[in-house]
Amino acid sequence: MPQLRLIAIALSVPLIGACGVTARLEPYKQTDAVITEGEHVVVLARKQHSTHEAEEDFVQCLSDGLADGKHGLDVHSSKDFEDKMYPWFEPSTAPLNTDDLSVLLARPGVAEQVRSTGVRYVVWVDGSTDRVASGGGITCAAGVGGAGCMGLAWWEDDSRYDLTVWDVKDAESEGTIYADYKGRSVMPAIIVPIPLITRPQAHACRGVTDQLRQFLTSPEGYSASPPPGVG
Amino acid sequence: MSLLPLERSRLPLSWVAAAACLAGCGGSQVIVESTFPRPLIEPLPVSMGVVIPDELYNFIYTEDIPDQSLWTIALGDANVAMLGPLFEGMFQQTKDIDSLAAAAADSTLDGVIEPKLEKFEFDVPQGERDEFVEVWLQYEITVYEPGGGTVIQWPVSGYGKSELLRNAEDAVQRAAIVAMREAGATISTKFSEQPQIKTWLGGIGNAPATVGPQAAVGGPAPADAAPTPLQ
Numbered sequence: 001m002p003q004l005r006l007i008a009i010a011l012s013v014p015l016i017g018a019c020g021v022t023a024r025l026e027p028y029k030q031t032d033a034v035i036t037e038g039e040h041v042v043v044l045a046r047k048q049h050s051t052h053e054a055e056e057d058f059v060q061c062l063s064d065g066l067a068d069g070k071h072g073l074d075v076h077s078s079k080d081f082e083d084k085m086y087p088w089f090e091p092s093t094a095p096l097n098t099d100d101l102s103v104l105l106a107r108p109g110v111a112e113q114v115r116s117t118g119v120r121y122v123v124w125v126d127g128s129t130d131r132v133a134s135g136g137g138i139t140c141a142a143g144v145g146g147a148g149c150m151g152l153a154w155w156e157d158d159s160r161y162d163l164t165v166w167d168v169k170d171a172e173s174e175g176t177i178y179a180d181y182k183g184r185s186v187m188p189a190i191i192v193p194i195p196l197i198t199r200p201q202a203h204a205c206r207g208v209t210d211q212l213r214q215f216l217t218s219p220e221g222y223s224a225s226p227p228p229g230v231g
Numbered sequence: 232m233s234l235l236p237l238e239r240s241r242l243p244l245s246w247v248a249a250a251a252c253l254a255g256c257g258g259s260q261v262i263v264e265s266t267f268p269r270p271l272i273e274p275l276p277v278s279m280g281v282v283i284p285d286e287l288y289n290f291i292y293t294e295d296i297p298d299q300s301l302w303t304i305a306l307g308d309a310n311v312a313m314l315g316p317l318f319e320g321m322f323q324q325t326k327d328i329d330s331l332a333a334a335a336a337d338s339t340l341d342g343v344i345e346p347k348l349e350k351f352e353f354d355v356p357q358g359e360r361d362e363f364v365e366v367w368l369q370y371e372i373t374v375y376e377p378g379g380g381t382v383i384q385w386p387v388s389g390y391g392k393s394e395l396l397r398n399a400e401d402a403v404q405r406a407a408i409v410a411m412r413e414a415g416a417t418i419s420t421k422f423s424e425q426p427q428i429k430t431w432l433g434g435i436g437n438a439p440a441t442v443g444p445q446a447a448v449g450g451p452a453p454a455d456a457a458p459t460p461l462q
Binding site for chain 2: 047055056083084086088090091092093108109110113
């Protein structure tokens with residue numbers, strides 16, 4: 001039994017090292033505009049794609065994160081904004097670029113409605129978290145003397161998101177934030193399975209929220225902060 | 232227009248049918264319920280009678296999916312909740328009527344609109360890689376002259392998808408609501424672009440080039456406004 005424990009420890013050390021998150025954040029801001037007192041921001045998912053769309057809980061996580069804390073921003077509810085602007089922010093009618101946005105805002109009543117919500121910035125979230133690789137296997141068996149599992153399973157999730165920030169007051173794009181967080185999880189099984197799980201989406205939410213807050217509150221050319229909590 | 236007075240007389244029938252089916256069938260049951268916003272468009276200056284057929288009030292879709300379960304999806308309440316505010320926003324005046332015959336005797340009406348839900352399809356993923364529940368539906372919007380002549384029979388479809396998380400029933404409900412909102416967006420933004428509707432509006436002295444649901448609220452649309460700027 002002590003030998004088995006030693007083997008387990010010897011195997012676990014490299015495995016723990018193998019799981020973790022790698023992050024890449026690329027913010028690009030092209031104007032000096034910053035959010036001011038009384039101006040709101042709304043986070044919306046791009047829904048035009050047939051194969052993927054930003055997860056609702058990721059969009060909610062960004063909204064909550066931006067609103068949180070001592071320096072929380074005024075965040076408008078996504079659902080409420082889509083309802084107030086209905087039918088102009090549905091998947092088939094939502095503006096795809098700032099030219100479309102200008103045309104939309106020129107419609108009588110639309111700009112007034114946007115103003116009534118207090119929203120100055122729309123953050124479009126495009127992307128998703130997908131399993132990009134997996135492998136290994138675990139075998140379990142039970143007998144008279146007991147039960148146990150042996151083996152190793154691993155998988156890799158990739159959270160890739162593109163955020164585009166629009167200023168709806170001036171109908172222009174403020175810039176983009178690209179985020180790519182890869183996380184590898186492993187589950188060794190020596191008698192019992194030991195899950196060592198990483199959640200790149202949660203890391204991405206924290207990192208993108210911090211970046212987005214800085215993006216909205218700092219003028220052009222700010223320096224991107226390093227992704228937090230990644231290892 | 233309020234669909235409620237008429238709805239009340241029919242609602243018990245709808246609930247009894249839904250409850251009887253849902254109680255007896257087992258399997259997966261979904262009662263689609265939501266509130267739908269009034270569209271942000273300028274109403275057409277016409278007085279419309281609205282006929283909501285019983286089949287729409289009591290719409291229940293059932294499908295036995297091999298290797299899954301018997302699905303029962305009730306859309307009656309959602310149909311009423313969606314179409315009521317939609318037509319109120321699209322037309323200057325609306326009036327609930329029981330039948331086309333009742334419209335013939337009402338000289339205040341410029342026309343009658345009758346929606347039907349012609350087709351409904353859905354897909355719940357079974358494979359590990361499929362992440363979205365999908366719903367597709369098609370309404371048929373028929374507009375009649377007060378005398379009973381058909382102006383247009385217009386099929387309008389809506390598609391919605393929703394991430395499959397823990398509960399497939401919830402995902403079907405969310406996807407159905409997205410599909411209904413999509414259909415409503417198409418009805419409200421494309422109605423006056425239909426050639427037959429343009430002719431009909433011209434015939435009753437309302438030029439569709441200057442006034443139409445595609446113009447938002449708050450004032451008249453410019454005469455040279457592109458009919459579909461958000462392609």
